[in-house]
């Protein structure tokens with residue numbers, strides 16, 4: 001059984017200091033980030049501009065027991081005041097957990113002010129903004145992480161490594177699905193906070209469901225298969241009358257090695273919760289992984305009994321160093337969603353620490369989604385939207 005090795009943060013003789021934008025009272029994902037960073041120690045939340053409403057930002061700061069002086073009215077004030085603190089006391093990085101329309105301006109300002117950034121997905125509102133942010137990241141020489149949670153699961157890393165090591169042979173077909181049912185009614189009209197902005201093009205971007213969860217499926221498919229989506233033929237739908245963005249997508253995919261695939265992302269599938277799952281079919285075998293049962297990878301060979309690989313066993317770590325590193329507790333004790341966030345944070349913050357210690361981050365440390373994944377995600381959204389709306393059905397994904 002493998003347990004976490006030495007924490008790089010320990011070598012700094014201090015915790016990394018984190019700030020947060022978003023994640024105010026009643027928000028969803030900010031609290032998940034806060035839970036995840038507590039999991040391994042080494043990261044301390046010290047500052048925030050938690051809500052679009054300054055009064056609620058202060059309320060959140062009180063609930064979190066933060067120093068009042070470091071709970072800010074706006075992210076702009078946060079940058080100004082944090083820069084006045086000595087290095088080592090000021091935040092080392094900020095996590096951006098606001099709705100999509102704020103990701104770009106906030107990430108850009110922090111990067112240009114010399115802070116590392118962890119940003120929620122989808123990265124920006126458009127591919128153009130995404131490419132601009134890519135330039136900002138490169139110029140800043142700061143560490144940028146993108147919270148595509150699902151690549152943080154140990155068994156996803158195992159699946160990726162099995163394919164990398166050629167266990168399935170050449171990949172011929174990838175099927176990925178992300179159905180949910182929570183937007184099967186127009187709950188945005190009755191003030192449901194998370195539904196309201198997700199269905200508003202000014203806050204969500206050109207994609208609704210395809211940006212919200214389709215990008216997770218796209219990122220998972222490319223990460224696990226090691227392939228790139230080359231072109232897409234999309235059937236995008238809005239089932240709820242009056243809704244301004246898509247709530248259902250059925251996409252055919254062509255990959256760069258000639259493999260074919262399917263991606264289905266929908267928020268009107270009653271009964272489905274977070275049924276993200278992937279099947280990869282190779283010339284010699286196949287594998288599958290299901291987010292709602294994340295501790296198992298199923299591997300099939302022709303005319304062979306199904307193999308069930310179970311998280312936490314030494315044979316998993318022996319096959320995949322990344323999976324071993326992302327595992328905290330022994331086999332049979334389930335790990336899941338919050339651990340996946342913690343794993344993305346671990347690699348992101350170990351990379352920051354490596355930089356602070358003037359050494360090159362290792363390949364394992366660098367295994368977290370970055371700005372290039374964000375550009376792919378935005379190119380994916382725009383390609384699906386173009387194909388879904390246009391007369392030309394096969395559209396090239398250009399990133």
Ligand code: NAD
Pocket residue numbers: 021022023024025026027028029030049050051052053074075097098099100102120121122147148149193194197212
């Ligand atoms: P939410 O509506 O629950 O919370 C958003 C919070 O951001 C609120 O507290 C709001 O007041 C605050 N906010 C908005 N603008 C702000 C600003 N300018 N400054 C400070 N605070 C501001 O939204 P959510 O569901 O938590 O989603 C937030 C982001 O996280 C979205 O981009 C979403 O796509 C992403 N998300 C990612 C995952 C994942 O698995 N990685 C899951 C859910 C959501």
